[in-house]
Amino acid sequence: MPDPRLAELSRWLPDLRLLTAPGDLEHYGRDWTRRWTPAPLAIALPANVDEVQTIVRWANERQVAIVPSGGRTGLSGGAVAAHGELVLSLERMSRVLDFDAVDRTLTVQAGIALQTVHEAAHCHGLIYPVDFAARGSCSIGGNIATNAGGIRVIRYGNTREWIAGMKVIAGNGELIELNRGLIKNSSGYDFRQLLIGSEGTLGIVVEATLKLTDPPPISQVMLLALPNMDALMQVFALFRTRLALQAFEFFTDQALQHVLAHGAQRAIDGDHPYYVVTEFDAVDERQQQMALAAFEHALEQGWVSDGVIAQSEAQAATLWRLREGITESLAPRRPYKNDVSVRISAVPAFLHEMQALLAREYPQIEVVWFGHIGDGNLHINVLRPEDLVEEAFIAQCEHVTRLLAATLQRHGGSISAEHGIGLVKRAYLESTRSVAEIALMQGVRKVFDPNGILNPGKLFATG
């Protein structure tokens, strides 16, 4: 171990697992963005809270930057270590610590995978309702760091709503216990909420107490084909009023083509420009009739051109795969991603402007988009043509993102709905947050992390 700082860390923590092999540095130094070349100093795999705290104290003394690391499924570069940082991976801290049936909470170490949380909740007849496609790889700590959203936000909200408490090693090395599972606690600033979505720049979440809830009622899944974009908001308004929605997801024919090419099964014949997958409560015949009536009304109005209701769980999974498989089907192309949001009421006007912008600025480039229309969130995936080199492609995408950011700003939207700012969106933060707000963020960061050792350069320039 040639680096004297690492030698010292090993003296402080003789049992700490440290990795420095090139393969490990590469594996742990990057996330799903793949845009930066990983170059961490080393990988630390602490086994407990004490080790995390000691690492943070060492980092403060030696001025070593730390990149907190969960499942590294992030899409904004928040977990990238490209400048000699120590990657602090929580993957060995992945246990369920406690379940409380009265409080209906699950206390876990931060490195636990979302899917393991789902399974643990299920064992107790409850659910942890935050869910999205990366569930098998992403960690709760990472979910908290980006306030992860996903496909059930319309019903259950974001990660923010489901954190009853957390233990954090702040950037200054202090262990703080935030909220401790209380439902009511008006005792000063709610730092739990401040930490959620702070992308590892204020503290390292080491444990979290998650709220659980009852499983949703029996549901049905419906796939709808839509003739045009204006119909989308009409169908949404109709379905939202008439049904108890659990999800309302939207994608284009172009997205469908990628999923089908990736092995998914076609569910509706014919050519249709837009599709919706929606899931709603269908406990009894009355609710099922209401769904059918809503569908028929939409058909009569010309808002949908075709549709199918899943007749089995297997078919429901097939329909869901058409939406959930999109990201995976595009992954080999390493798309440039925008993840934007506006208020629901601003969706129609924004969509029109956005479509015109994309058509104008990417004339030769394939753009695949889809989204969680029920919460105003659109995912735009730009695919690099084979004849365009990466650098020129990124430059073009950055140019368009600047225009998109200006459009978002006019509509009061956000440059990052659920991926976070990280490195990828940093240059556009001012389209969503004012200069005054960013200055306050930098100030707050200095309070929690006076030496700027936690994830420096992510989110904003470290002042």
Add this chain to the structure above:
Amino acid sequence: MPDPRLAELSRWLPDLRLLTAPGDLEHYGRDWTRRWTPAPLAIALPANVDEVQTIVRWANERQVAIVPSGGRTGLSGGAVAAHGELVLSLERMSRVLDFDAVDRTLTVQAGIALQTVHEAAHCHGLIYPVDFAARGSCSIGGNIATNAGGIRVIRYGNTREWIAGMKVIAGNGELIELNRGLIKNSSGYDFRQLLIGSEGTLGIVVEATLKLTDPPPISQVMLLALPNMDALMQVFALFRTRLALQAFEFFTDQALQHVLAHGAQRAIDGDHPYYVVTEFDAVDERQQQMALAAFEHALEQGWVSDGVIAQSEAQAATLWRLREGITESLAPRRPYKNDVSVRISAVPAFLHEMQALLAREYPQIEVVWFGHIGDGNLHINVLRPEDLVEEAFIAQCEHVTRLLAATLQRHGGSISAEHGIGLVKRAYLESTRSVAEIALMQGVRKVFDPNGILNPGKLFATG
């Protein structure tokens, strides 16, 4: 206007309404605590955001402390001006600014009364679900400042859950617009959440965008008489599992006696030590049968000794008055109040210790307590005997509160569930928040309010 600072403020803002009459100073200088002698410099009643911003800038230049002021129904002294502060009352800024049917949001000025918000939502067939007895007087700005809870938290959560966005004049004089009604927005620190519950020490909320929701299903109200305290958690567990609870409120016979003496109507005969008022969904006969079956099961088990189900809205109101009238019935006695919380699972053990503590420490003093058992929140009202002077009474209560705080700390609870810390609980903050957390709070405060002009001395010592 003798004070040169006020003369200058009037030059900066010739149209600003300023009050300095002794009656006004007294009226606006205190809240419901009545423990401090009001002594503000003056009362400013700005008419718009610009005036608020200019006042804050003036206060920064002239080092004048500001006490932001809503309905002054607070119970922790957060709105008290006892040291020559300028009271900045938002009572003239009380309009509804916008309703959006698609976003289902209501945008209001911060000085609007909670009840006016309820009425505005009702006009659109929706509800703003945060509710408590002070609804007619308290303001949304004050609700946000203390993250107000109330009687529907078990179903809808606290104020925190219902704020989609807000405009704030930060202590440094900057106008910041937080979240702007977005459902998904992962673009850095969520200062909206930081401001909620910050008791006017970081910024002055001038506008808020409130989330609305569908009215709850048709409900029934039940009053239960309980033979002992252990039965309370049994009944709660049973009812929570079997019914869709909207409220589950608890009070003692002693509390009942005060409400009855204050004119409420007895609903159950006989002597019973404890009572519960609960409200639950009762849409159809099935749900009504389930409620009846739950009640009968509790009766068989000996967990309840009697009960009554409201047969009309009028009777439901009568039953609710038995719980909601308690605070008002005690108000003439100006009780010393504790407002504490623990996790639900910790309620039984805490209740036993708390009861023993109160019995031991207040042998000659009447203590009335009740609470929101469904969210672990207990209200303790200590009544001063006529033969005990105020000063000695308060001293004794403070002594007991120190012991109570230590008990809470052992059970992981909070010294303030929903009233806030203000002046009243400041000495006990360390029982709930660690020294490290309080230092971080003081640091964050300095970032937002570098000159310490906003509500100094509230929550914690201004560093």
